[in-house]
Amino acid sequence: MTEASEPAPEDPEVIEDETGESSANLIARGGKVDREALFAFYQAADDGDSESQARVHFRLTRDLQKRLDRYLVDKVPFMSRTTLQKLISEQAVTVNGRHAKASTRLRKGDLVETTLPPPPSNAIPPEELPLDILHEDDDLIVINKQPDMIVHPARGNRSGTLINALSWHFQNRTSGELSTVGEANCRPGVVHRLDRHTSGVMVAAKSDTAHWRLGRQFEQRQTRKRYLAVVHGEVTPYADRIDHPLGKHPTVRELYAVRYDELAKDALTIYRVREAYEGFTLVELELHTGRTHQIRVHLAYLGFPIVGDDMYGGRHLLEEDLDPSLGSEPLIRRQALHATTLGFTHPITEQPVLHTAPLREDMARLVTLLREHRMKKLVDAPGATIDLDQVL
Template identity: 30%
Template sequence: MNNSGREYIADKDSALLQYLYEILAGQSRTSIKAYLTHARITVNGQSTTAFDHPVRKGDRISILEKGMIMKKRGGEKETRVKIVFEDAWLIVADKRSGVLSMSTGAEGEVTAYSLLSDYVKRMYGRNSRIFIVHRIDRETSGLIIFAKDERTKMKLQENWNESVLERKYCAILEGRPHEAAGTIHSWLKENPKSLKVSSSPVDNGGKEATTHYRTVSSGEHFSLADFELETGRKHQIRVHASLIGCPVTGDRRYGAKENPMGRIALHARSIKFRHPVTGKIMSFDTGLPNAFKAVMKEDSCNK
């Protein structure tokens, strides 16, 4: 069971409310009904408020934590942060685009850190804490790791290069890379005034960065590409995509002219690492987001 945005796999056919009564036997029936009334239940990723929604054996039932949900225009609801894994030491979460990993000082701003911090306090007591292990840009969606204690955080951070075996992103690029696959290597340096990251082919006092990419498919205007990081520098993929003449769509800072998704089309899709406490190899993959699929499908139809 994923005790999170808590997730359960149904072991039999049932009506949804009856199934919730069984798996949440320690809670009052009124509070369980409130999960449905407030649209905090999803079945296989789809929100429902119907008490009699059919549940089939093998269905994935998720209970979204309060505050991790936000309303979009038209009343539709969207998850800000979804917990995909949790144990005694770690939380692996899937962050949506537009949510900061951690506050930059703006009072009251909702971040992945603040949402998960509230979550652990509600679940385990007011003294419970979380610690951010690494960050992804506000504009980037996808997987991010938090620790439940400082020792676990430090162990992961201090052994990051040895512990993290694989990090993959997917992106929609403008145009088509001249080479279908390759490696981009440069030194990246942030301008403290503009906050824009510049790239140099030689050491300019910046941070060395290496990115591997592979074109998955191409349409008339856009290409879907996978990126694998050897290093994790700020804006690394965004800058390196621009270097090969194919900026990430929506990324006007680094040269994009098109914005088919209304956001920067970059997603931290998968991560594979050695658990800092158990030593077990942990692997998580969100799959390709539906919005990415929709853009590429439409672009392919225009060819």
């Protein structure tokens, strides 16, 4: 933990957070959290699948003898005391690195850290949309997200999202509701995200306790995530680490890129070849960090862009590209990337769980046709865990 070198005189309690980005970015004059800055923080995360959460830190420079909940009311004035007490009870607030009670009295030198949800925003209208549910209990729901579905409402996309569909599901099919964490900014229950055109396994929280505990697992890289992708080219070696930092593309706003400067963040992907075809490869990917577009950028950087990923150099395949007798229809209309398995510790039972999402129809057909027309060999890369027979 590194303290800011020269905090502003009016913000004597603000220190630098553990990610190296100053909490002062979210703090207004007078040492209070700025609502608009917090909203902008979460809006900036809407364009990808980043798992960032807003954290602020305060170190008391004098002995206040004030209750923790009342102190936070002073620091986060746009949130009610009841809301802040709920954050405390859901273990989203620590004092000197330990979970505390709302009644905890603060003293000089105490370090208060809190993870803040987005500020209040609009309600989400429920919509009856198809859902492929893999598991549901009182605290969470696991789904196999279809392609071309945005996870939550954002700029220009207020309907047709996974959250709209889940809201309808809970109202009409089962009991429960999405957690209220992230309800501000139209992201209730959202613990992590997938790109719009990436399909596969996702978990959403139905209780606030589940949300905070799952969120910590993603933040601390304690989840186990495996993907399958079909890429252009014949990948060698059959297994390797892709350890290249990522950041915003220097000239194209929508893209990300490998870069080696102060704006980049560490990113680690491990790939393992599962099936080798003529001109293509089926790759299993183990994700160790959760950067936006991470797999897509890493594979393109190696020279093996994902089939259909035209943002990063992939081409759309037609049926006749594999066999002239098949016709001229596109084989897949999006990037051939699927979140296949997700493992985590259940936030309430504390038992390890692993959920597997079968390939969506378009990607399953692509793999089937590649096997029929371009198969070279099966590859038993060490460390591969996805059961292809189970997901195809």
